[in-house]
Amino acid sequence: MTMHKNLIAGEWVGSEAIKNINPSNTNDVVGEYARASADDAKAAIAAAKAAFPAWSRSGILERHAILKKTADEILARKDELGTLLAREEGKTLPEAIGETIRAAQIFEFFAGETLRLAGEVLPSVRPNIGVEITREPVGVVGIITPWNFPIAIPAWKIAPALAFGNTVVFKPAELVPGCAWAIVDILHRAGLPKGVLNLVMGKGSVVGQAMLESPDVAAITFTGSTGTGKRVAAASIEHNRKFQLEMGGKNPFVVLDDADLTVAVEAAANSGFFSTGQRCTASSRLIVTEGIHDKFVTALTEKLKGLVVDDALKAGTHIGPVVDAGQLKQDTDYIEIGRKEGAKLAFGGDLVKRDNPGFFLQPTLFTEATNAMRISREEIFGPVVSVIRVKDYEEALATANDTPFGLSSGIATTSLKHATHFKRNAEAGMVMVNLPTAGVDFHVPFGGRKGSSYGPREQGKYANEFYTTVKTAYTLA
Ligand code: NDP
Numbered sequence: 001m002t003m004h005k006n007l008i009a010g011e012w013v014g015s016e017a018i019k020n021i022n023p024s025n026t027n028d029v030v031g032e033y034a035r036a037s038a039d040d041a042k043a044a045i046a047a048a049k050a051a052f053p054a055w056s057r058s059g060i061l062e063r064h065a066i067l068k069k070t071a072d073e074i075l076a077r078k079d080e081l082g083t084l085l086a087r088e089e090g091k092t093l094p095e096a097i098g099e100t101i102r103a104a105q106i107f108e109f110f111a112g113e114t115l116r117l118a119g120e121v122l123p124s125v126r127p128n129i130g131v132e133i134t135r136e137p138v139g140v141v142g143i144i145t146p147w148n149f150p151i152a153i154p155a156w157k158i159a160p161a162l163a164f165g166n167t168v169v170f171k172p173a174e175l176v177p178g179c180a181w182a183i184v185d186i187l188h189r190a191g192l193p194k195g196v197l198n199l200v201m202g203k204g205s206v207v208g209q210a211m212l213e214s215p216d217v218a219a220i221t222f223t224g225s226t227g228t229g230k231r232v233a234a235a236s237i238e239h240n241r242k243f244q245l246e247m248g249g250k251n252p253f254v255v256l257d258d259a260d261l262t263v264a265v266e267a268a269a270n271s272g273f274f275s276t277g278q279r280c281t282a283s284s285r286l287i288v289t290e291g292i293h294d295k296f297v298t299a300l301t302e303k304l305k306g307l308v309v310d311d312a313l314k315a316g317t318h319i320g321p322v323v324d325a326g327q328l329k330q331d332t333d334y335i336e337i338g339r340k341e342g343a344k345l346a347f348g349g350d351l352v353k354r355d356n357p358g359f360f361l362q363p364t365l366f367t368e369a370t371n372a373m374r375i376s377r378e379e380i381f382g383p384v385v386s387v388i389r390v391k392d393y394e395e396a397l398a399t400a401n402d403t404p405f406g407l408s409s410g411i412a413t414t415s416l417k418h419a420t421h422f423k424r425n426a427e428a429g430m431v432m433v434n435l436p437t438a439g440v441d442f443h444v445p446f447g448g449r450k451g452s453s454y455g456p457r458e459q460g461k462y463a464n465e466f467y468t469t470v471k472t473a474y475t476l477a
Helices: 038-056 060-076 078-089 093-114 152-163 177-189 204-213 226-238 261-277 290-305 325-341 393-401 416-425 460-467
Strands: 006-008 011-013 017-022 025-034 120-123 129-137 140-144 167-171 197-199 219-223 242-246 251-255 283-289 344-347 364-369 384-390 408-412 430-433 468-476
Touching: 006 038, 006 177, 017 078, 017 177, 025 078, 025 177, 038 129, 038 140, 038 167, 038 197, 038 204, 060 078, 060 093, 060 152, 060 177, 078 093, 078 177, 093 152, 093 460, 140 152, 140 204, 152 167, 152 177, 152 219, 152 460, 167 204, 177 197, 204 226, 219 226, 219 460, 226 242, 251 261, 251 393, 261 283, 261 290, 261 384, 261 408, 283 290, 283 393, 290 344, 290 364, 290 384, 325 344, 325 364, 325 384, 384 393, 393 416, 408 416, 416 430, 460 468
Parallel strands: 140 167, 140 219, 167 197, 219 242, 251 283, 251 408, 283 384, 364 384, 408 430
Antiparallel strands: 006 011, 006 197, 017 025, 120 129, 129 468, 344 364
16 A cells, blocks of 8 residues: 655655544545654644745735645545545545535635735825835745545635735644645645645644644644643743634524424534534534424424434435544534433433444434533534423523533524524624535635634634734825
8 A cells, every 4th residue: 555645844744654444334444644744744834934025925816826725636536535535534425525526625715815915005194204004925834734524624725825825834623644645745736836835743742742833833723622722822821823723513593483494403413413413513513493493393303313424425314433443432422421410311321323433423413401401511523412301492591501512502493583593692703594504615704703613703704803913004195
């Protein structure tokens, strides 16, 4: 098997290989990928630093062309890359192809953004002086990504970083090097100069840590767990560097008595269980008013009975495997915690045996949960959802907001009054009305509040807030 190597200073390098294992079938080795060392990370940072002066002054048409070419190749190879994604991460093939198309759209969007970066010119408050406000690249950007969106999250960080003239050191999650390697290979062949984009696959505690400790990394954009996010923050403050964190969620989905039952059930099933519940925007708290509670639970349980858990690549699979043994243990531990806390297991809870050896878990629904239980407060990151019964809209809103997180909040209602009030008062970065809490656009801001996020929003034109730094220049006329 050929080893996929790291890209440092325009060269493919690496010796020690790790196996990328398919969670739908642990006998299937997706590929062998180089494991970078801390020294490799240092070499990558040095290469990105050396490449910065030229790239930061490169023509915007050159950047546009490279990003557009990348978008076109990803789109042309969507089935192949989607299959790779489904094999290494475990989301179903349609979900994986959808994510791949999204990555292509993101590169295309930021190709356009290279041509749209604007400043401001205005008069000074003092006579005969002009003021210009411009945006400049930040420098070497460290990109650290999680395993759950192996192509879309790297795309929405790498594309704006390069579009605005930064150089990059990219460390993907060790579980999913395949898509990371593929997009770096595409960008490299699309014509990026040496050192502008460097790939260091390997352990967070080694490669990621080396990035956190380097004074030459001017900015770090991180998506992952709250614990690692706090390390990124502490190290970045130490080095006086810019940082951006997207972390966990415990997203509520409120169902009111006046909801359209079909809309509510479809949105709840999608939010809670699709992509195996492994989305930061997944809804794991269903907050349901008492008038619709029993009908809703019955209908959702019926829906869950029809969902097929199986190999991510098999036609007809609705829910693929959990990503690995560690995450599966976390999910089953939380199911046990929920039982012990007194929540009622209304559906699922057990492992599923399939033809292949894989990490298959039934979609699991608890009812009679309270918002104080650990299963309602801590992120599980699996197909495990709790229903919390409440009296009315006011209690539903208070319960939805009673969480340390604040990424995405949803509501199912036919009341304009309640939808409007919820949009205004949900303590979350994103609010969904009659839609799943997960599923966002790439041309508008993405991010949360409270313990979910820190720093400027990602995606859309708001991305320039993080990937550029503002300069104010005064000129005597
Ligand atoms: P982790 O925080 O464990 O990992 C995220 C990335 O950080 C990985 O690349 C990891 O490397 C790296 N890392 C680990 N330790 C360090 C370190 N000491 N220094 C620098 N980097 C390090 O999260 P997961 O990958 O397990 O992802 C799941 C979590 O991410 C969930 O909690 C989920 O909610 C959150 N998430 C949030 C999103 C959001 O937008 N809010 C989106 C997606 C996920 P490696 O794993 O390779 O060792």
